[in-house]
Amino acid sequence: MPIAKISPSLLSGDFGILAAECKRMVSHGADWLHMDVMDGHFVPNITIGAPVISCLSKHLDAFLDCHMMVSNPEKWVDDFAKAGASLYCFHIEATNDASALIDKIHAAGMKAGVAVKPKTPISTVMELGHKMDMCLVMTVEPGFGGQRFMAECMPKVKELRAKFPELDIEVDGGIALENIDKAAEAGANVIVAGTSIFKAEDITGTIETFRKKVNEEQALLAKK
């Protein structure tokens, strides 16, 4: 049964003190740290690249969950592996050979994730289910934090969970206390949240609520 992993999105943190923000999230109970890598081409925004991951990883002992919102994701695998990335999650829409790319990521020593945008059918990743370490089902159009959670993406999570009971399934975009039930009930176990964690009055409590809901639902799913 896959357990809950809560991965705060650093996109909502203060980039001027990024290492301190990462440590703050770990101190509040974060399991992973979600790093949003945007190239201004695959998505209409630019954030960070391997040099920043490299500097951060020298100051941290944390699992770096790198969401590669980039065109040509093949190009950055070795740089991110050297920089200390733990998981390299590329978009299925950005590659012609996802299977070869997963092999390349594994050979470089990282876990491999495959992300799907809201309008991309889940059928595009089904045949990779036994090969990828994680599937990221986006619940907003990638590019910016602070958008509305798209509940209409939950049938994709359900379909994936039904077929792959042990797979890490991550959801990302607009996740908050008001909608964690929907994501957890659908079968997601890796929860990315930026705004709802960074703006919470009680960050530890918010992370714990996400974790509890996911683990309860995973226990129910395991009994079915």
Ligand SMILES: O=C(CO)[C@@H](O)[C@H](O)COP(=O)(O)O
């Ligand atoms: O990948 C993305 C946006 O492209 C996300 O990681 C968001 O940054 C999550 O932020 P919130 O929607 O939780 O504010």
